[in-house]
Amino acid sequence: MVDKLNLARTPTPIERLPKLSALASKFAEVEIAVKRDDLTHVIATGNKIRKLELHFAAAKKRGARVVFTCGATQSNHARATAVLSRQLGLECVLFLRDEGTSRQLTGNLLLDALFGADIRFITPEQFERIDIVFAEAAEVFKKRDGISPFFIAEGGSDDIGGMGYALAYEEIAGQVPYPFDSIVVANGSGGTQAGLILGKTVFEHENTKIVGFNVCKTAPEMAAKTKKVALSTIQRHRLPISFMPADIHIIDGYVTPGYAKASPQLYNFIVQACRADGILLDPVYTGKALYGLIQELTASRQRAEYFGKKILFVHTGGFPSIFAHENEIEKALHG
Numbered sequence: 001m002v003d004k005l006n007l008a009r010t011p012t013p014i015e016r017l018p019k020l021s022a023l024a025s026k027f028a029e030v031e032i033a034v035k036r037d038d039l040t041h042v043i044a045t046g047n048k049i050r051k052l053e054l055h056f057a058a059a060k061k062r063g064a065r066v067v068f069t070c071g072a073t074q075s076n077h078a079r080a081t082a083v084l085s086r087q088l089g090l091e092c093v094l095f096l097r098d099e100g101t102s103r104q105l106t107g108n109l110l111l112d113a114l115f116g117a118d119i120r121f122i123t124p125e126q127f128e129r130i131d132i133v134f135a136e137a138a139e140v141f142k143k144r145d146g147i148s149p150f151f152i153a154e155g156g157s158d159d160i161g162g163m164g165y166a167l168a169y170e171e172i173a174g175q176v177p178y179p180f181d182s183i184v185v186a187n188g189s190g191g192t193q194a195g196l197i198l199g200k201t202v203f204e205h206e207n208t209k210i211v212g213f214n215v216c217k218t219a220p221e222m223a224a225k226t227k228k229v230a231l232s233t234i235q236r237h238r239l240p241i242s243f244m245p246a247d248i249h250i251i252d253g254y255v256t257p258g259y260a261k262a263s264p265q266l267y268n269f270i271v272q273a274c275r276a277d278g279i280l281l282d283p284v285y286t287g288k289a290l291y292g293l294i295q296e297l298t299a300s301r302q303r304a305e306y307f308g309k310k311i312l313f314v315h316t317g318g319f320p321s322i323f324a325h326e327n328e329i330e331k332a333l334h335g
């Protein structure tokens with residue numbers, strides 16, 4: 001039994017993407033379906049809530065009154081943590097990495113402020129030593145409450161959150177009578193992909209590939225992070241499976257021009273996806289992953305065959321960040 005609160009609206013539907021599937025069927029016919037995890041919650045939308053259901057259960061069990069987490073200025077994970085903290089009557093402190101990006105209250109940052117998170121900007125150097133930052137800041141709350149704040153790792157990707165998408169895999173397996181040939185997801189901190197790999201291993205779906213598109217760093221770096229989350233989750237929850245590092249498939253090449261930045265082609269694709277199949281993607285995660293998938297499927301027969309015919313794209317949410325990219329999206333609309 002896993003300790004978990006029920007905060008997400010699940011099961012989320014699995015729907016077809018007929019027009020984007022037709023677009024992607026250049027060399028081989030493919031059927032792309034979408035797992036609508038953008039429908040898990042109106043404001044705490046996306047993939048993070050599935051991990052946070054486990055973190056908040058652990059925080060409550062420990063009697064914590066405050067949660068700490070960290071992320072980029074427009075972090076979806078930080079926003080979901082801020083919203084759910086309020087829903088559960090907890091205080092939330094966000095340590096956001098200041099890389100000189102705008103601090104304008106828009107997108108996720110506006111929601112963080114609206115839900116009363118204690119927002120603290122830290123330098124990239126401090127972010128590298130987040131454990132120390134957490135520990136120092138925790139002292140004040142420990143003195144006040146007699147109990148330490150509960151720390152949630154960046155992106156919720158740790159041995160607790162890793163179970164979120166293992167359980168989501170069970171949900172998917174209960175919705176569709178056949179295993180998918182591949183399940184595609186954006187990889188930002190590894191937890192979603194790690195969980196899906198654990199899920200498919202439990203279900204012995206050895207022919208299902210879980211394919212991540214990294215949205216930051218490099219594929220080897222994200223593979224290492226994904227492996228770490230998978231192994232620590234197996235250990236914590238004593239899962240009776242052995243994890244195969246070869247099950248980690250990550251496709252690099254779609255991060256350009258950098259984390260949280262997008263190319264004009266990507267903004268155009270976001271507009272195209274809205275109009276083709278009525279699906280809203282974000283420029284940081286889901287846009288890059290679905291754009292990457294369609295580029296791969298139409299690049300060559302060999303690359304298309306890698307994914308098989310039945311493909312599930314996990315829509316991991318993230319829509320608030322489009323408001324932090326509104327000028328670029330407006331350009332794409334007029335282009």
Ligand SMILES: Cc1ncc(COP(=O)(O)O)c(C=O)c1O
Nearest residue numbers: 076188189190191192285316318
């Ligand atoms: C909208 C969205 N999709 C995908 C991801 C990637 O998930 P993970 O961090 O579990 O790799 C994130 C966060 O990093 C996200 O906010």
